[in-house]
Amino acid sequence: MIINGQAVKGAKRLAHHLMKPENEKVSILEISGTASNDNLKWALMDMEALGRLTQSRTGKVLYHANINPQSHEVLSREDYIRSADRLMNELGFEGQPRAVVMHVKQGRQHAHLVVQLTDLDSGKLRPISNNYYKHRTVAKDLEKELRLDRSPRRKSGKSFEQKEAQQAKKLKVDVSHLRTVVTLAYETAKQGKDFLRNLRQSAIELAKGKRLVLVDERGGIHSLTRTLKATAKPKEIKDKLRDVIPDLPSPEEAKERQRLSENISEHNRLYQSEDIALRQLAEFRQKKLMEEVQVRMIERQRQFQRQKGLGL
Structure with missing residues (x-):
């Protein structure tokens, strides 16, 4: 499983992206904590409107995360909700309004989590720190809990x-x-x-x-x-x-x-043209391979002659 995410702005654009018809299947698994819990576009716009209370200079008051199991793996609704809960707890977003949307695209299943970042108690945005490592930690834990295959990961920082x-x-x-x-x-x-x-x-x-x-x-x-x-x-x-x-x-x-x-x-x-560069590289590797084969053949002939001379 691979998880990534970041703070974003633009509720309408994000809602349009999440509901794109190019996906073979779009399922809204959950909308909670908003005044419009039955309409994704209005729910995200409600979240964004709430974020204006913080007077954020960037306007990035939403957190958008992708939860990606491997292409051959299929998760249930409960699995994705559980994954969203774990991720929000790790990031410190417990109790925040959220939407969870599942997609199937080209036969591959994945989910999107959108979280409203405004903390109503402080009037500020929830802080985001070390999210790369937190994503990786949650993904590793979920692989064990859900018995998923381990996905390859890079050792540090941004790839x-x-x-x-x-x-x-x-x-x-x-x-x-x-x-x-x-x-x-x-x-x-x-x-x-x-x-x-x-x-x-x-x-x-x-x-x-x-x-x-x-x-x-x-x-x-x-x-x-x-x-x-x-x-x-x-x-x-x-x-x-x-x-x-x-x-x-x-x-x-x-x-x-x-x-x-x-x-x-x-x-x-x-x-x-990249095709030209790729062709040149392929030609060079083929030439190098043929030279190596030729050297090995010559060495085998010499070895055979030595064995023949010794009567072996």
Whole structure:
């Protein structure tokens, strides 16, 4: 089970999202604590109206959480209500108005929890802290209690995909494409200087701060080890790049280089078709595999000749 969530605003927009007809099934499991307990849109608008009492500067007076079992798992209404109760208790939202909506989309079941954050006693919003870890704790506990399969989780903080996808959206950089280009640059390089040359052909700089990072042509910073996580381990990366690591610029210096570069073009290789980059990577891996097979065949022939010479 995976649980995530955050404070949001826009009751009408959220109600529209939760009732989208593109879902194969929409079931309102519970609406409680509002004046309109039989209409989701009005219930969420009531919650938002109550939140205005806090004079919140951001207007984010609702908490929207997603409760996602794995694709093959099916939970009952009672299971989702129990999950919502556990999550609210862990986050410190006990007794707050809420709505619980279950969706089935493309055969996969999941649920949404919307909670009103206004504390009527204090006139302030309920605080939100360490929600990532609280989500993970509740998910792990529910997996045991409901006998669900354990979902893979990251070790800490905001995931690479979440954090860098947000940055990429802002900078209009395709993270998936960037990862493909960097992987191609890494696998075709024999040592660090080759890797740097390959990166610069795609207007990417390598820099060193507290860690090794990539700086794309729009100034976005991306962790090198996370970008290459499917290709090489951190130690392998450092060993391969040891000839250039001592002389790498800082991220700020790399950004300045990017700003001053006269070779940036919208037709740069970084923004070529991702299909081309993927094809180049596949071709290189196929060539490398064939070379390894050829080496093994030669070694087997030599071994056979030695055994034949010894009369074995």
